[in-house]
């Protein structure tokens with residue numbers, strides 16, 4: 001059998017050595033304990049390489065290196081949990097992307113079959129990119145936003161004062177300000193929280209020792225008052241001694257495990273490539289070097305094909321482009337109009353370890369004079385951008401994933417009260433192609449419109465890369481805080497009825513102005529961003545069926561265009577279609593806007609309404625937001641319109 005119908009070809013269940021009792025008062029491992037642990041470590045690592053590589057093969061990526069790294073401490077913890085009831089027996093992990101560990105342990109504990117692991121990150125496999133409590137049998141907590149777990153684990157320790165709570169940490173997660181607060185509380189309350197931190201000097205965009213000079217986990221935690229032991233994480237005897245020390249210490253303590261990212265894995269060792277998923281060829285080479293026949297992994301991995309939803313949308317081009325990448329290109333164009341000295345004086349672009357994902361990389365390459373590479377510290381980085389833009393002639397640029405907009409809401413209020421100029425780019429907005437799943441959904445963007453009625457905020461979401469270019473060009477040097485959203489997925493270019501580009505060379509973006517893609521007498525669909533081309537397809541199909549539906553693009557999400565709302569409000573129906581949270585998005589406002597103007601068309605709205613299904617192209621249909629989900633008149637039979 002080949003591909004994912006195979007049996008799991010490594011006998012983890014059979015070979016895993018149970019009953020390796022560890023005595024935390026004895027710093028010396030017996031020969032049997034040492035060899036047992038070593039054998040379990042190798043087994044875990046082989047399994048992780050194999051099944052995470054299925055994510056690479058099916059094109060949904062995944063994270064191999066982090067989970068691979070922490071295997072020694074995970075195995076020590078599993079043995080400790082087996083040895084005594086003094087511990088909360090959960091492998092809490094503040095770096096949720098290392099979810100492969102949780103899934104492997106779930107299989108080992110018999111909650112899911114091992115074969116399921118070969119469907120890692122596949123849509124509807126219940127094995128999404130981060131652990132989600134309640135979704136995957138055997139998964140015991142949710143994690144995925146860095147910096148969010150340690151403070152919460154402090155609470156677990158407060159609720160379990162008679163036990164010790166362990167937390168797997170990472171040099172990425174420890175950069176978050178939340179962890180500093182958590183350290184202070186843990187020390188002040190003398191909590192029995194023990195961290196085992198994988199200090200591999202790799203995150204997504206680079207090496208902390210290079211982009212975050214002065215960052216030292218051991219010194220930081222010791223400074224807060226934790227007991228800190230630093231060990232070579234690849235030396236099992238040293239690591240165990242570290243455990244003995246931190247367990248003996250009454251109160252919060254940490255082991256800082258120094259190791260290379262993905263030690264011993266040719267092709268990804270020590271590199272940022274190890275953060276993401278191991279390429280198939282490296283996985284096959286690794287497993288072959290470990291003594292397995294090449295066919296064991298090759299038969300599976302070479303027979304998995306990426307899945308794409310085949311659908312040809314009408315009203316847009318076959319060609320796709322990433323609006324998130326375009327953001328960076330467009331900023332470069334603006335900066336190109338300034339001298340380097342002028343640019344450096346006027347503009348500061350700060351990254352949060354995601355420059356390759358949010359489109360900032362090209363700014364780093366072409367305009368290093370404005371660029372500040374920074375750590376996984378969204379709140380601090382946003383505020384630094386705001387502080388730079390405190391001078392009325394200076395402009396900060398900040399960017400991260402849309403999900404983390406929720407993190408900077410308070411900082412945003414203070415930036416607004418200080419009249420700061422900040423351009424915020426939140427990529428990976430909405431849910432499209434979000435294999436990282438629910439914790440990475442960027443769906444609460446209206447939270448950014450949190451000023452009072454006497455202040456203006458600007459939330460922009462371009463429908464294609466050409467509109468992104470026009471928006472950046474128009475608003476870059478506007479005053480105040482401005483938000484531009486983009487998706488992880490690529491989007492096609494919107495076409496006019498005559499087949500030319502809607503956002504062509506003669507297009508000029510006007511903030512606050514809605515754009516009529518097509519007039520209609522039967523009613524109007526209002527959409528924006530990645531939902532515009534989908535809605536345009538649905539509207540055109542309705543029109544083919546003889547229903548004269550119109551379509552409005554609303555690139556400025558939060559401002560009412562009086563002319564347009566009066567036009568569409570006087571039509572028989574208005575349907576808002578978006579990939580933002582149905583509870584907090586445009587649809588949740590639009591009904592009020594209509595009623596305030598005594599406009600009472602039939603009104604409906606549809607947006608993201610449930611937790612994700614994993615996978616890539618499956619996320620939008622899963623939310624019922626793709627035109628092909630509905631038939632024969634895709635959008636109209638929505639219950640709220642009846």
Ligand SMILES: Cc1ncc(C[n+]2csc(CCOP(=O)(O)OP(=O)(O)O)c2C)c(N)n1
Nearest residue numbers: 066095145146170171172173202203204275
């Ligand atoms: C709050 C937050 N910001 C950003 C991210 C995106 N992100 C996921 S993993 C990662 C880097 C993590 O580095 P580390 O935790 O050291 O993991 P390793 O590279 O060792 O696997 C980043 C920036 C996130 N998940 N959460």
